[in-house]
Amino acid sequence: MIERPLNILALTFDQLVFEMQQRYGSGKYHATGLYREIYRHNNTDIDRIKEFARSSALIKKLRQDLTIPLSPVVRLQQDGDLMKFVSRLADGFEIESVIVPMGNRKTLCISSQVGCRMGCVFCETGKMGYLRNLNVEEIVGQVFQVKAVWGINIRNIVFMGMGEPFDNLGNVVQSIKIISDQRGLDIAKRYITVSTVFIDGFQDLARLNWPTLKLAISLNAPNDQIRSQIMPVNHIFPMKRIQKALLAFPLQKGSNFFFEYVIIKGVNDAKSHARELADFLRPLHAKVNIIPLNPCSKTPFIRPTDEDVQQFCDWLIAEKVFVRKRPEKGVNVMAACGQLGNRRVNI
Numbered sequence: 001m002i003e004r005p006l007n008i009l010a011l012t013f014d015q016l017v018f019e020m021q022q023r024y025g026s027g028k029y030h031a032t033g034l035y036r037e038i039y040r041h042n043n044t045d046i047d048r049i050k051e052f053a054r055s056s057a058l059i060k061k062l063r064q065d066l067t068i069p070l071s072p073v074v075r076l077q078q079d080g081d082l083m084k085f086v087s088r089l090a091d092g093f094e095i096e097s098v099i100v101p102m103g104n105r106k107t108l109c110i111s112s113q114v115g116c117r118m119g120c121v122f123c124e125t126g127k128m129g130y131l132r133n134l135n136v137e138e139i140v141g142q143v144f145q146v147k148a149v150w151g152i153n154i155r156n157i158v159f160m161g162m163g164e165p166f167d168n169l170g171n172v173v174q175s176i177k178i179i180s181d182q183r184g185l186d187i188a189k190r191y192i193t194v195s196t197v198f199i200d201g202f203q204d205l206a207r208l209n210w211p212t213l214k215l216a217i218s219l220n221a222p223n224d225q226i227r228s229q230i231m232p233v234n235h236i237f238p239m240k241r242i243q244k245a246l247l248a249f250p251l252q253k254g255s256n257f258f259f260e261y262v263i264i265k266g267v268n269d270a271k272s273h274a275r276e277l278a279d280f281l282r283p284l285h286a287k288v289n290i291i292p293l294n295p296c297s298k299t300p301f302i303r304p305t306d307e308d309v310q311q312f313c314d315w316l317i318a319e320k321v322f323v324r325k326r327p328e329k330g331v332n333v334m335a336a337c338g339q340l341g342n343r344r345v346n347i
Helices: 013-024 028-041 056-065 124-128 136-149 165-179 202-207 224-230 239-248 271-281 306-318
Strands: 073-079 082-088 094-102 105-109 113-115 130-133 156-159 192-196 214-218 257-263 286-292 322-325
Touching: 013 028, 013 056, 028 136, 082 136, 094 136, 105 136, 113 124, 130 165, 136 165, 156 165, 165 192, 165 202, 202 239, 224 239, 257 306, 271 286, 271 306, 286 306, 306 322
Parallel strands: 105 156, 156 192, 192 214, 214 257, 257 286, 286 322
Antiparallel strands: 073 082, 082 094, 094 105, 113 130
């Protein structure tokens, strides 16, 4: 029987310890060195790992079994100090990830699916439809590529790229366990945000008892009528259900839910809409990220002016809503919010 590869990009540290014990009769000592050197330094030269100095037989076995199935980066695009990179998966699908400088810190926006089944009409990924979930190593690999291979110091991870994270929750949760492990990539959960458009999975997430993980809800409308027009998922998860689920969610004391609101001129940007939105948010610990509609293919919608966006923010502030305008970065290379999308290519 051929032993399956030891796929370290899909394993938590504890799982690696278990695999080392089961396969080689080794354990935590060697797993610590292997996990540290690969995840922190992209060092696959096992001979150079101090924990293996007297383990030539183990080194030989690991050289045969160890695999790091990193998807190759096939395109890079820059817009000022922002960079989008496109990774080609083993089956020829492509995914997009974005490194966004935020002052002297960097945020990495990662994908969780190829395409998306949510069908939001203002989103390029939604126009692709659902193609498949990313597996754990494809999600973790986006972070590994930037932090371990390129050596870029990433402070924040946001699951705001291609796909609906809650539609692939099992793999997303496993990825967060790996990304946040201090012995490896070491990005604490308080610096990780998961963005979602619906509430399936809230209870599963709550049971994990990860109080510092940030949750962002893509709302984009002040009422069910408008939200159903631009986000078909609202027919299944209307706003009242979302509000009820959030009120029941065990939010850490002093924390907030983040709400994303894409402003579409003439659709959801009136003063009455700001008042409705404020009423919806009032029972919740809420902060709102205001995002002007970004151009995508074949859209009938109109992007608001800067004045439109500021006016809507002012109306919300007058209603005592905490508002933050999302800095506009990456529009010129289709890397901004709602612009990511890549179909299958020939290989």
